Amino acid sequence: MAKSDTEVLKYRDESYDFRDTDTSWGVHGIHPYPAMMVYPIARRLIKEYSKEGGVVLDPFMGSGTVLVESILHSRNCIGADLNPLALLIANAKKTYIPAKKLYDSIVKILSKKENFEYSAPDFFNINFWFKEYVIDNLARLKAKISVIKDEDIKRFFLVAFSETVRICSNTRTGEFKLLRIKVLEKHNPNVFSTFERIASRNIKKLLETYNHQPHTSAEAIEADSRYDIPDLQPSAIDLVLTSPPYGDSKTTVAYGQFSRLSLQWLGNEEVTVDKDSLGGSPTESLDTDIPSETVRVIIGKIKELDSKRARQVLSFYIDLFACFENIKRYLKRGGYICLVVGNRRVKRITIPTDSIVVELLNALGYVHTKTILREIPSKRMPWANSPTNIIGAKEKTMNEENIIIMQKES
Numbered sequence: 001m002a003k004s005d006t007e008v009l010k011y012r013d014e015s016y017d018f019r020d021t022d023t024s025w026g027v028h029g030i031h032p033y034p035a036m037m038v039y040p041i042a043r044r045l046i047k048e049y050s051k052e053g054g055v056v057l058d059p060f061m062g063s064g065t066v067l068v069e070s071i072l073h074s075r076n077c078i079g080a081d082l083n084p085l086a087l088l089i090a091n092a093k094k095t096y097i098p099a100k101k102l103y104d105s106i107v108k109i110l111s112k113k114e115n116f117e118y119s120a121p122d123f124f125n126i127n128f129w130f131k132e133y134v135i136d137n138l139a140r141l142k143a144k145i146s147v148i149k150d151e152d153i154k155r156f157f158l159v160a161f162s163e164t165v166r167i168c169s170n171t172r173t174g175e176f177k178l179l180r181i182k183v184l185e186k187h188n189p190n191v192f193s194t195f196e197r198i199a200s201r202n203i204k205k206l207l208e209t210y211n212h213q214p215h216t217s218a219e220a221i222e223a224d225s226r227y228d229i230p231d232l233q234p235s236a237i238d239l240v241l242t243s244p245p246y247g248d249s250k251t252t253v254a255y256g257q258f259s260r261l262s263l264q265w266l267g268n269e270e271v272t273v274d275k276d277s278l279g280g281s282p283t284e285s286l287d288t289d290i291p292s293e294t295v296r297v298i299i300g301k302i303k304e305l306d307s308k309r310a311r312q313v314l315s316f317y318i319d320l321f322a323c324f325e326n327i328k329r330y331l332k333r334g335g336y337i338c339l340v341v342g343n344r345r346v347k348r349i350t351i352p353t354d355s356i357v358v359e360l361l362n363a364l365g366y367v368h369t370k371t372i373l374r375e376i377p378s379k380r381m382p383w384a385n386s387p388t389n390i391i392g393a394k395e396k397t398m399n400e401e402n403i404i405i406m407q408k409e410s
């Protein structure tokens with residue numbers, strides 16, 4: 001059978017695997033975040049598809065990999081995300097702070113002399129997710145950070161606090177979903193020494209990344225990329241570089257679940273990230289006019305097996321198309337869009353998101369330059385999921401991803 005145009009322009013390139021690179025170098029290793037873009041990919045694409053002084057947009061910014069690489073390579077950058085935890089981490093990672101200020105502050109936070117008024121938060125199920133003494137210590141630690149006046153420094157230490165919350169909670173390590181440790185007797189974390197270790201590591205990472213204020217600007221905006229991005233002018237962008245979610249939060253990566261405990265400790269009572277993300281609510285019907293024949297074929301196949309699942313999957317692609325329509329006006333004519341996407345499986349059917357993205361963007365006036373297939377050496381993605389919703393039944397869903405490059409012609 002003849003290959004489609006999309007397949008002809010798709011090839012494997014081992015130089016994009018970055019097997020021997022420490023992908024947690026510098027600030028890229030501050031705070032875990034699900035499905036992070038590995039920084040050498042961002043770096044290479046920024047250098048290849050934009051110029052110094054140009055403006056890069058990441059509409060699914062996450063922890064800010066593209067923001068950081070942009071300023072490190074003299075580009076300006078705007079990042080948007082609807083997850084407040086992503087905003088906190090990205091803002092901390094892109095902000096240079098002189099070493100002395102950081103060391104002075106950590107000494108104050110860890111000093112035992114000062115007495116602080118503090119009170120523990122009271123969110124739903126707090127005692128299920130944290131031991132009593134951990135709640136008390138986290139509350140004391142947070143009060144000590146909250147008195148810092150300089151907003152950049154306070155944010156920097158709140159990021160270390162958020163990671164401390166994760167480690168000292170009763171959740172299982174290495175999981176992005178909220179799952180509780182089965183045997184809690186042996187889980188007795190020390191809040192202050194955990195914080196000291198994380199904060200000291202973060203200081204080291206910030207200092208190995210920046211030794212002066214970057215010359216270009218990076219702005220992280222809390223926004224839903226399906227709609228207007230506040231203050232962004234039409235045709236302001238030279239390059240869109242992003243890794244969208246792999247699918248709806250419920251059945252792929254639950255950014256909201258991942259962020260919930262940290263956000264609650266940081267004062268966000270209601271966390272609606274998963275509901276608000278792409279594909280957050282299933283469509284009412286299975287009709288769609290989005291310009292992708294592949295979506296129609298795939299939805300037809302999933303519908304035969306599970307109609308609700310088909311509506312969830314469809315809703316994700318409708319929302320993704322809404323983002324593409326919205327972003328288009330910000331990109332200059334002739335500018336490039338580079339997307340890192342994985343092809344997930346639903347009901348044992350592989351969904352070729354890379355072909356779908358090409359079809360959707362073709363319909364909006366972009367021309368496909370190429371798709372690079374890379375293997376993912378890292379073990380940090382939740383590659384295995386449950387194909388049948390049976391706990392423990394795992395299926396390998398993704399160990400490679402596609403880097404799609406397209407140019408805006410009209």
Ligand SMILES: C[S@@+](CC[C@H](N)C(=O)[O-])C[C@H]1O[C@@H](n2cnc3c(N)ncnc32)[C@H](O)[C@@H]1O
Nearest residue numbers: 036037060062063065081082083224225277278
């Ligand atoms: C694959 S992650 C991006 C990871 C990022 N490249 C990094 O290196 O950390 C996808 C991000 O899209 C965000 N997201 C989902 N729906 C969104 C929407 N409608 N508007 C803006 N961001 C959204 C999620 O909160 C998540 O942070």
